[in-house]
Amino acid sequence: MAKPTFTALLTCLLLAGAPAMAGEAKNAAKASEKAAASVKPVKKAMSEVIADVMKDDAEPAAPVKSADEPTDPADNQTGGVQLPVPRFVTLGPDEVNVRTGPGTRYPIKFVIRKGGLPVEITREFQVWREIRDIDGDKGWVHKAMLSGRRAIIVKGQVRSILKKPDDAAQPVVRLEPGVIADLEGCREKWCSVKIATYDGWIRKTDIWGVYDAETIKE
Numbered sequence: 001m002a003k004p005t006f007t008a009l010l011t012c013l014l015l016a017g018a019p020a021m022a023g024e025a026k027n028a029a030k031a032s033e034k035a036a037a038s039v040k041p042v043k044k045a046m047s048e049v050i051a052d053v054m055k056d057d058a059e060p061a062a063p064v065k066s067a068d069e070p071t072d073p074a075d076n077q078t079g080g081v082q083l084p085v086p087r088f089v090t091l092g093p094d095e096v097n098v099r100t101g102p103g104t105r106y107p108i109k110f111v112i113r114k115g116g117l118p119v120e121i122t123r124e125f126q127v128w129r130e131i132r133d134i135d136g137d138k139g140w141v142h143k144a145m146l147s148g149r150r151a152i153i154v155k156g157q158v159r160s161i162l163k164k165p166d167d168a169a170q171p172v173v174r175l176e177p178g179v180i181a182d183l184e185g186c187r188e189k190w191c192s193v194k195i196a197t198y199d200g201w202i203r204k205t206d207i208w209g210v211y212d213a214e215t216i217k218e
Contacts, residue, residue, distance in 0.1 A: 088120050089146045118151045118152060158174050181202075
């Protein structure tokens with residue numbers, strides 16, 4: 001029997017390996033298609049991110065949640081009733097950071113070191129409140145820094161707290177401008193206030209922290 005030549009053996013090996021090579025090529029093509037398919041969602045996600053960045057440039061950015069932000073319930077819900085804006089409140093802590101925007105990523109504009117200071121809420125954004133003080137300075141604070149308690153600031157000049165809501169009533173104590181007193185109630189033109197052991201009445205026009213037409217039950 002004649003021995004197979006080298007050329008014949010090489011031909012046989014090539015013919016035998018052809019199906020395997022074809023299978024490998026087919027598998028490689030499938031893998032390439034699969035890889036391409038897996039890239040599509042990433043590209044889509046990146047395009048969405050770019051769109052979001054462009055949107056951020058055009059619109060005010062939503063505040064970034066920070067671990068050091070308080071998470072107490074919203075202060076603008078009282079039995080389902082929406083509180084008005086603007087409205088007067090007071091600062092709770094003795095030190096409050098007032099920021100340029102509604103979020104901790106915004107820089108601190110100024111610091112108020114006066115707990116119980118009356119301020120006016122002028123705008124709201126989620127858990128952030130834009131406040132205005134007696135000097136007209138504005139900035140944003142977290143709602144947890146505010147209290148629903150009411151207070152007033154004496155303005156203009158030295159004012160007297162009177163025993164009754166009457167200009168002819170007996171003076172109880174004289175207060176200098178800038179003095180803060182607790183607000184107890186208000187009528188049409190007068191408000192009942194308390195400071196230390198003194199309480200009495202003072203004209204609305206002599207104080208800041210209450211609206212002209214506002215009435216508060218004593």
